[in-house]
Amino acid sequence: METLRPKDARILVVDDERVNVVLLERILEQDGYTNVRSTTKSEQAVALYDEFEPDLILLDLHMPGLDGFAVMERLEDRIARDTFLPILILTADIRPEVKRRALSAGAKDFVTKPFDRTEVLLRIQNLLETRFLHMRLRPELASEGQAT
Amino acid sequence: MWRRYGDAIYTLVTFAVFGFETLALGALSISFLLGRTTGIASTPVEGVLLATLTSTASALALLGFFLLGYHFTSTLRDRWHVEQLDAWTERWIGLALEDTPAEQIADGSMPRRLPRAAVDAVLSLLEVVKGEEGDRLKAVLARHGVDRLLLRHLRSGHLTARLDAIESLGKARLPQAFDALLGLLEHPKPVVRRMAVRAAAGTLATMTPEPGPEGPGGRFTAALKGASLKSGVAQESLLLLETRAGAVLRDLLAEPDLGDRLRWVALETTGRLGLADMAGEVAASTTHPDPELRAAAFRALHRLGSVPRTRTRRCWTRCGTRSTSSGSRPATPRPSSRPRWPSPRSNPGWGTTPGGSGGRRPPRWHASATTAWRPSRGRRRPIPTRPPVRWPYRSCWRRACWTQPAPAWSRGWPEPCGARR
Numbered sequence: 001m002e003t004l005r006p007k008d009a010r011i012l013v014v015d016d017e018r019v020n021v022v023l024l025e026r027i028l029e030q031d032g033y034t035n036v037r038s039t040t041k042s043e044q045a046v047a048l049y050d051e052f053e054p055d056l057i058l059l060d061l062h063m064p065g066l067d068g069f070a071v072m073e074r075l076e077d078r079i080a081r082d083t084f085l086p087i088l089i090l091t092a093d094i095r096p097e098v099k100r101r102a103l104s105a106g107a108k109d110f111v112t113k114p115f116d117r118t119e120v121l122l123r124i125q126n127l128l129e130t131r132f133l134h135m136r137l138r139p140e141l142a143s144e145g146q147a148t
Numbered sequence: 149m150w151r152r153y154g155d156a157i158y159t160l161v162t163f164a165v166f167g168f169e170t171l172a173l174g175a176l177s178i179s180f181l182l183g184r185t186t187g188i189a190s191t192p193v194e195g196v197l198l199a200t201l202t203s204t205a206s207a208l209a210l211l212g213f214f215l216l217g218y219h220f221t222s223t224l225r226d227r228w229h230v231e232q233l234d235a236w237t238e239r240w241i242g243l244a245l246e247d248t249p250a251e252q253i254a255d256g257s258m259p260r261r262l263p264r265a266a267v268d269a270v271l272s273l274l275e276v277v278k279g280e281e282g283d284r285l286k287a288v289l290a291r292h293g294v295d296r297l298l299l300r301h302l303r304s305g306h307l308t309a310r311l312d313a314i315e316s317l318g319k320a321r322l323p324q325a326f327d328a329l330l331g332l333l334e335h336p337k338p339v340v341r342r343m344a345v346r347a348a349a350g351t352l353a354t355m356t357p358e359p360g361p362e363g364p365g366g367r368f369t370a371a372l373k374g375a376s377l378k379s380g381v382a383q384e385s386l387l388l389l390e391t392r393a394g395a396v397l398r399d400l401l402a403e404p405d406l407g408d409r410l411r412w413v414a415l416e417t418t419g420r421l422g423l424a425d426m427a428g429e430v431a432a433s434t435t436h437p438d439p440e441l442r443a444a445a446f447r448a449l450h451r452l453g454s455v456p457r458t459r460t461r462r463c464w465t466r467c468g469t470r471s472t473s474s475g476s477r478p479a480t481p482r483p484s485s486r487p488r489w490p491s492p493r494s495n496p497g498w499g500t501t502p503g504g505s506g507g508r509r510p511p512r513w514h515a516s517a518t519t520a521w522r523p524s525r526g527r528r529r530p531i532p533t534r535p536p537v538r539w540p541y542r543s544c545w546r547r548a549c550w551t552q553p554a555p556a557w558s559r560g561w562p563e564p565c566g567a568r569r
Contacts, residue, residue, distance in 0.1 A: 019237050019272040026241050092275070094387050096420050112390070114278035114321075114354075117245070 006128045012054035013038035014045045014071060015090065016063040020113075024058060024090075024120075031121050042066040046074045054085075055131050056124060061091040061102060072106045079106075082141070084134035086127035090115065161214045165207045172203035232265035240270050243288065244281040262292045270294075271319040278321075278354055286322060295322050302328050311343060318347030321354045326364060333375035342381050345372070349388035357392065365392060369399045373406065379413050386417040394423050401429040411436075412444050419448030427454045 011033055015021050021038045028036045037052050039045060042063040049057070057075075061068035072087060079085045089102045092113040099110050108130075109123050176199045262270075270285050277285070289295050301313035302325070314332070317325045329351065332344035348368060355364045372382065386393055400406055400414040415433055418426050430452065433445035 017272070017276075018234070019269065020276050022234075022237055023241055023244075023273065023276055026245055030245055094390060096422065113276050114274065114282060115276065116279040117277065117281055118279070 006125060006132065007032045008035060009033065009055040009128045009131075010035045010037070010052055011056045011058065011124070012036075012045070012048055012052055013058045014042055014048075014063075014068075015058070015060040016040050016042065017060070020060065020090070027117055027120065028124075033124075042068075042071055045071045046078070049075060049078065056128055057085070057087045058124075059087055059089055059107070061089055061093055061098065068102065069105050072102075076106055082138065084131050086131055088123060088127060090120075158214075158218070161211065165211050169203055169207050173200060176200065176203075229265060232263070233269050236263075236266040236269035237273065240266075240273050240285060240288070244273065244277060244284050246284075260292075262294060267294055267316075271316055274321065275319045282321075282354070286320065289320060289322070290324075295320070295324060298322075299325055299328055302332070307337070307340075310340065314340070314343040314347050318343065318350050321351045323351065323355050323364075326351045326355065327367070330367060330371040333371045333377075338376075338378075341375060341377060345375065345377060345381060345385040346388060349385040352396075353388060353390045353392050355392075357395070365395050366399065369396050372396075372400070373403070373410065379409055382410060382413045383417050383420075386413065387420070393417065393421055394426065397421075397423065398426060398429060401426070401432070408438055408441060412441055415441065415444040415448045419444075419451035422451060424452045424454055427452050 011028060013021055013024050013036065015024070015038070018040055021040055025036055025038055037048060037054075039048055043066055045057075045059075045066070059068045059071060066074075068089060068091070075085075075087075086108040087106055089107045089110045090113060091098070091102075091110075094112055102110060108127055111120055111123060176196050179195075267289075270289060274282055274285055286295075298313045298316050298320070301309050302317070304310045304313065314329070317329060326348060329344045329348040333341055333348070335341050335344065348371070352364050352368050358364060360366055361370065372385070375382075377385075386397065389396055397414050397418050400410060401418070406414070411433065415430060418430055427449060430445050430448045433441050434449070436442050436445065
């Protein structure tokens with residue numbers, strides 16, 4: 001059963017810096033998000049995705065081992081084509097080409113560190129709203145597709 | 149692990165071990181020469197061998213014990229540091245997100261001088277948060293005198309301490325350290341200049357904008373102009389300015405006496421950041437005498453996706469090509485089957501190689517070897533004026549090229565005449 005209230009959304013945080021993970025967890029918790037899981041090991045991200053089935057992924061780009069691009073590449077095979085799974089990139093890399101590469105790799109939004117708490121929360125809220133609207137529309141789109 | 153802790157101890161133990169071995173071997177050699185080893189072993193040779201073996205084994209055992217002991221203690225120390233870091237991170241997050249009142253954190257169990265883990269934790273957090281939360285953490289640093297300590301270290305005679313201080317200030321982005329960081333742009337060591345400009349750019353990005361040369365942006369621009377920085381470093385620092393980059397780049401490009409290297413950096417950065425409202429400033433460099441700067445300006449304009457009308461006309465005029473555009477109208481291709489190529493003699497910064505097909509193909513143009521400045525040898529690539537398109541569309545390409553410049557070495561040529569190919 002999929003969640004439809006934004007505050008009940010399942011959020012997965014993947015960042016190699018423990019400080020960042022704790023901070024994001026606390027920010028989300030304070031804003032009323034109760035379903036937050038996190039990892040500092042990017043190798044576990046795909047397994048956690050399978051287990052947790054998140055509604056939103058907060059992903060760092062530069063991590064040891066698997067970087068954010070590699071994680072998105074691995075997730076691409078698991079995300080169904082008709083699903084809108086938002087990936088919000090949180091990175092300190094300000095190069096425009098990195099931003100473009102991340103967005104073309106499947107990221108839906110981009111926040112540069114250091115970030116503003118309000119900005120992050122608003123972006124998360126917007127992405128989750130889009131996700132839930134997409135989920136609501138999915139049965140209708142499927143029936144339309146069958147009719148045509 | 150030697151890089152982090154115990155370098156000095158490790159060196160001392162190694163010296164002790166090898167010194168002991170040397171002394172032992174020296175003593176044995178002398179004893180052997182004097183024939184005094186007969187009491188220890190049956191023959192002098194056996195004595196020497198036995199003593200060498202014993203001394204080497206004890207030296208290795210000592211070294212082994214040291215390594216194990218060191219590994220054990222450093223693991224314990226690391227674990228303790230991580231625990232401390234986590235504890236302090238929790239406290240600082242509580243303060244930043246207003247879970248815990250600042251007075252309670254400050255006056256309760258807070259030591260007068262913050263331990264290293266506390267400073268590390270707050271600096272790590274300042275790397276991630278800005279705005280109100282970041283200001284609260286900066287206030288804590290100021291209250292405990294960490295900012296003053298870092299500023300003092302900035303003037304330290306030890307290079308390591310100075311670099312550590314610059315790194316910490318780069319994370320903290322303290323406005324009170326901005327001028328001190330700018331002052332380091334004149335430091336004789338390139339590594340100090342590089343780290344200082346990064347830290348200063350990061351700090352400027354969070355400071356309140358003030359117009360004029362006396363404002364932080366103006367001071368940064370002035371310091372950047374006077375600093376001896378590599379192109380890549382300057383470009384990186386400009387990128388780190390984030391939303392403040394536009395104002396600084398505008399100031400830089402407006403400077404008539406700006407150095408070629410910094411102008412090239414400013415043009416490239418403007419293009420990379422896609423600051424479309426600066427197309428006018430960029431277009432001014434399309435008529436610069438240095439071909440590399442002209443190329444950088446065109447590259448930037450291509451990235452910005454716009455060319456101001458007046459500059460386009462100037463460009464046409466400069467290249468000696470008859471323009472049929474009248475400002476607002478796009479240029480139409482010339483009907484002639486043999487376009488009039490600009491003469492290489494008209495510009496000393498350009499050279500040519502002969503064209504082919506019995507003179508029907510135009511000459512290839514390249515930046516002249518006598519040009520005063522180039523960013524690097526790798527950039528000395530030919531600048532072809534002939535597009536890789538079929539003959540009937542060549543004149544169309546000329547229009548496409550000059551109204552929407554696209555250097556061949558970066559993104560490929562623009563589609564000639566829309567989608568006619």
